[in-house]
Amino acid sequence: EAQVTQNPRYLITVTGKKLTVTCSQNMNHEYMSWYRQDPGLGLRQIYYSMNVEVTDKGDVPEGYKVSRKEKRNFPLILESPSPNQTSLYFCASSFEGGTEQYFGPGTRLTVT
Amino acid sequence: DAKTTQPPSMDCAEGRAANLPCNHSTISGNEYVYWYRQIHSQGPQYIIHGLKNNETNEMASLIITEDRKSSTLILPHATLRDTAVYYCIVRVWTGANNLFFGTGTRLTVIP
Numbered sequence: 041e042a043q044v045t046q047n048p049r050y051l052i053t054v055t056g057k058k059l060t061v062t063c064s065q066n067m068n069h070e071y072m073s074w075y076r077q078d079p080g081l082g083l084r085q086i087y088y089s090m091n092v093e094v095t096d097k098g099d100v101p102e103g104y105k106v107s108r109k110e111k112r113n114f115p116l117i118l119e120s121p122s123p124n125q126t127s128l129y130f131c132a133s134s135f136e137g138g139t140e141q142y143f144g145p146g147t148r149l150t151v152t
Numbered sequence: 153d154a155k156t157t158q159p160p161s162m163d164c165a166e167g168r169a170a171n172l173p174c175n176h177s178t179i180s181g182n183e184y185v186y187w188y189r190q191i192h193s194q195g196p197q198y199i200i201h202g203l204k205n206n207e208t209n210e211m212a213s214l215i216i217t218e219d220r221k222s223s224t225l226i227l228p229h230a231t232l233r234d235t236a237v238y239y240c241i242v243r244v245w246t247g248a249n250n251l252f253f254g255t256g257t258r259l260t261v262i263p
Contacts, residue, residue: 044195073250082239083196083253098250130195138184138245143195 042067044144046131052150053121061116061147063131071134072114073098073141074106076127083130089114090137121151156240161258164234170227172257174240177221182244185216186251187225189236196239196253199225230261 044065053059065072073088075098085098089108103125105117114133118125131144157175164170176185187199200207200214202223207214213226227234239256 075253077193077253080255082255083251085250088250128193132195138243140186140198140201141188141196141251143197145195146193148193 042142044131044133044142046129046144046147048147049145050148052152054152055122056120059118059121059149061118061129061131061149063114063116063144064112065114065131065133065142066112067133067135067142068111069133069135069142070111071137071141072108073132074104074114074116075130075132076100076125077130077146078127086116086129118149121149123151125149126151156242156254158238158240158254158257160255161260163260163262164227164230166232166261166263167229170230170234170259170261172225172227172238172240172259173222174225175222176240176242179220179242180244183242184245185214185220185223186241186243187212187214187238188241188251188253189234189238190256191233191236199238230259232261232263235259235261 047062074086075083077083084100087106089095129147132141134141186201188196190196202214216223237256237258239253241251
């Protein structure tokens, strides 16, 4: 089954404790993205990647890092999480920029 | 990418057609119209997209006006499972795959 998976689905952590949210897709897609969703603000792109070893900032990259060492994986790294990073995070992938994006189930992160 | 305007909410009776409008009066010639929906807090789901011709797939139809300044997503026979927030997005085909999700239209299908 074609899908995007994210882990963990739920995470509660404390300020400053480094964490990684994994994202994996099995569709051989070139493009992958991370979004965060906050009430009243819609979804905003954090980082995207157009291919292995090619990443770039989205609209709200501060406080996040990503890597794309393999085509299927695109982890999101929070080196020193802060409470304002409490949010619902989605990973997405697509074959190319204009084709439909497939979204993962989401990761609900709470930073206390 | 062009800005879009959608009504914040709409109701539709189960079994009837749901017509969701979107205004994108500043759309450029190379920008496509995409529709996604999000059921509760699940990941958004792609519905359909088009450039200037009307499009239809197994989920919905997309009607784009001749001047391309507005469009309508049509769910022909709405079911309770179609209750969701629907997002109209306008963007170019190439480049970064950023989708700007505004606040969308919350469609409630009523039994």
